[in-house]
Amino acid sequence: AQSVTQLDSQVPVFEEAPVELRCNYSSSVSVYLFWYVQYPNQGLQLLLKYLSGSTLVKGINGFEAEFNKSQTSFHLRKPSVHISDTAEYFCAVSEPGGYQKVTFGTGTKLQVIP
Amino acid sequence: EAQVTQNPRYLITVTGKKLTVTCSQNMNHEYMSWYRQDPGLGLRQIYYSMNVEVTDKGDVPEGYKVSRKEKRNFPLILESPSPNQTSLYFCASSSQGSTNEKLFFGSGTQLSVL
Numbered sequence: 001a002q003s004v005t006q007l008d009s010q011v012p013v014f015e016e017a018p019v020e021l022r023c024n025y026s027s028s029v030s031v032y033l034f035w036y037v038q039y040p041n042q043g044l045q046l047l048l049k050y051l052s053g054s055t056l057v058k059g060i061n062g063f064e065a066e067f068n069k070s071q072t073s074f075h076l077r078k079p080s081v082h083i084s085d086t087a088e089y090f091c092a093v094s095e096p097g098g099y100q101k102v103t104f105g106t107g108t109k110l111q112v113i114p
Numbered sequence: 115e116a117q118v119t120q121n122p123r124y125l126i127t128v129t130g131k132k133l134t135v136t137c138s139q140n141m142n143h144e145y146m147s148w149y150r151q152d153p154g155l156g157l158r159q160i161y162y163s164m165n166v167e168v169t170d171k172g173d174v175p176e177g178y179k180v181s182r183k184e185k186r187n188f189p190l191i192l193e194s195p196s197p198n199q200t201s202l203y204f205c206a207s208s209s210q211g212s213t214n215e216k217l218f219f220g221s222g223t224q225l226s227v228l
Contacts, residue, residue: 041221102217
């Protein structure tokens with residue numbers, strides 16, 4: 001069975017500083033990996049996804065993530081954060097085939113400090 | 115504009131009083147799903163539907179019902195709400211329900227059961 005672990009429930013960071021949000025997954029087969037962002041009082045939006053190919057995936061708003069199969073990780077990074085990046089970020093995993101069974105992590109709240 | 119619309123945005127009710135949360139999408143998506151979001155637990159799937167008249171249980175279906183009589187609508191029904199169903203609920207949809215597709219989310223319904 002697939003699972004996702006987001007070890008950091010909250011990450012405070014100063015504006016214009018770099019940030020890394022950690023995500024580790026567990027699966028017995030190959031996986032698809034996603035990062036979603038939830039801005040206050042909104043639904044989730046897709047930031048980026050990894051399906052196959054290049055392990056470095058670029059998403060919207062300057063975010064990128066790197067798939068590391070040996071470490072079963074998919075950490076999200078941004079070199080310089082803005083106040084508008086304050087949100088909750090969810091890592092998610094699914095397995096090829098079958099229906100839309102997506103397992104979400106518990107979320108990481110990114111707080112950008114002015 | 116492509117969107118998933120949930121209503122109401124906020125709902126306060128009392129134990130045992132039946133309620134329905136509506137969800138509608140205008141993208142002609144085959145797949146629709148309901149999630150609940152609780153602090154520290156992330157998003158957990160309640161029910162999903164692969165097409166009209168095709169529904170199935172997710173990870174936490176107890177106490178909920180759904181129906182899919184039309185492609186665009188997927189209401190969530192709580193026949194006899196209890197306080198442990200106090201949560202933030204999200205409806206989501208995707209084109210075919212394949213595991214590599216992105217999910218489109220509604221803005222959420224905050225439910226409080228007293």
